[in-house]
Amino acid sequence: MFTKIGVLRRGFLNIHGRFYSTTKQVRRPRRIQSLFYGGLALGVGYGIGWGATGNRKRPSEAQKIKDLDNVPEYRYLHGHPLVKKLREDPNFVETRYYDAIPDEHRENMLTSGLLAGQGYLTVEPLVFTNVNEKEMYYLYHVGNRLSGHEGIVHGGFLATLLDEGLSRCTFPSLPNKYGVTANLNINYKAPVPAESYLLLHAKVIDAKGRRVKAQGEIHTLKDVAADEQILVEGTVTMVEPRWAKYFLWLFK
Numbered sequence: 001m002f003t004k005i006g007v008l009r010r011g012f013l014n015i016h017g018r019f020y021s022t023t024k025q026v027r028r029p030r031r032i033q034s035l036f037y038g039g040l041a042l043g044v045g046y047g048i049g050w051g052a053t054g055n056r057k058r059p060s061e062a063q064k065i066k067d068l069d070n071v072p073e074y075r076y077l078h079g080h081p082l083v084k085k086l087r088e089d090p091n092f093v094e095t096r097y098y099d100a101i102p103d104e105h106r107e108n109m110l111t112s113g114l115l116a117g118q119g120y121l122t123v124e125p126l127v128f129t130n131v132n133e134k135e136m137y138y139l140y141h142v143g144n145r146l147s148g149h150e151g152i153v154h155g156g157f158l159a160t161l162l163d164e165g166l167s168r169c170t171f172p173s174l175p176n177k178y179g180v181t182a183n184l185n186i187n188y189k190a191p192v193p194a195e196s197y198l199l200l201h202a203k204v205i206d207a208k209g210r211r212v213k214a215q216g217e218i219h220t221l222k223d224v225a226a227d228e229q230i231l232v233e234g235t236v237t238m239v240e241p242r243w244a245k246y247f248l249w250l251f252k
Contacts, residue, residue, distance in 0.1 A: 073123045073141040076197065080221065086128045086137060097125035097138070111164060115157070119145035133172035134204040138165050139221060144194040153192040158232050161200060162186060162216060166236040169202040170212040176245050179212065179238035186234040197221035199228065210240040 077083060086092045098106060106116075115121055120143050128137040140161070148154035163184055171177050192198070202216035215235045219228040 071123055073197075077123070077126055077139050077141065080139070080197075082137075082199070082221070083126065083139065091131050092128045092137075093131065095127045095129065097127050110160065115146070115160075119143035134169070136165065136169045136200075136202045138200040138202070140198045140200070142192070142194065142196055142198060147194055151194050153194055153196070155186075155188055158188075158192060158218060159184070159186050159234075161198075161218065162232065162234045163236060165200045166202050166214040166216045166234065167238055169204060169214045169216070170207075170236070170238040173204050173207040173212045174238065174240045175210060176240060178244050179210075179240045181236060182211075182239045183237040184234065185236075186232060188232055190229060190231050192218070192231050198231070205235075210242070211237065213237045 087094060097111075111121060116124075122141040122143045126139040130136070138161075142153055142157075144151075146153050146157045148156075163181060166184075167179070167181060170179060197220070199219045199221045200216055201219070202214055204212060204214050206213040213235060216233070217230050218232040219230055222228055
């Protein structure tokens with residue numbers, strides 16, 4: 001089960017969890033048609049992100065305190081030595097995982113809708129981003145309803161965490177801050193028990209124009225950093241479509 005796999009996506013657009021494909025041959029569209037239909041597809045995903053900063057209601061400080069008081073998983077994550085260290089580091093900025101998704105869209109997204117809640121992604125993951133925007137840390141708690149085998153987290157779910165986490169890490173390095181997944185490679189090192197606290201560490205390792213590559217590792221999150229075990233590792237290559245900049249101009 002725990003073998004190296006490579007997932008190469010050709011002919012697919014991965015836009016905020018939506019996939020577009022075709023299985024029949026058609027005439028090659030003219031350039032103007034390519035820009036139009038490509039821009040339309042991009043708009044579905046980009047519109048979600050575009051509305052996030054201005055239209056989304058942020059959680060109040062009172063709600064955050066209530067979360068800490070009532071949810072043991074939050075208390076553990078917020079009190080973890082790594083979280084305290086990152087909060088004290090001026091080179092890192094803390095955010096919440098779903099801050100980039102407006103409330104009205106959350107139920108339609110995989111990790112903030114279907115896979116969020118008790119037994120799944122129990123609490124909203126914590127995110128720390130380096131000010132150079134080339135390194136990120138994600139902290140999760142995974143419940144007991146994400147198993148492939150009894151008590152073992154499904155490999156497909158771990159692939160989703162890697163795809164989302166590594167992709168987010170690449171966006172700031174792309175010319176127009178937007179890209180689609182071209183290649184995702186995953187190496188499963190050890191089984192991941194259900195009811196676990198996990199850490200994903202992601203870094204950009206190569207950036208050339210419209211193509212950016214990031215690598216990352218999912219670890220167990222223990223009280224002592226030296227005890228952290230690598231469970232899954234992977235790389236992602238993100239590519240910004242040539243037509244992206246033309247459509248993004250409409251939102252400036």
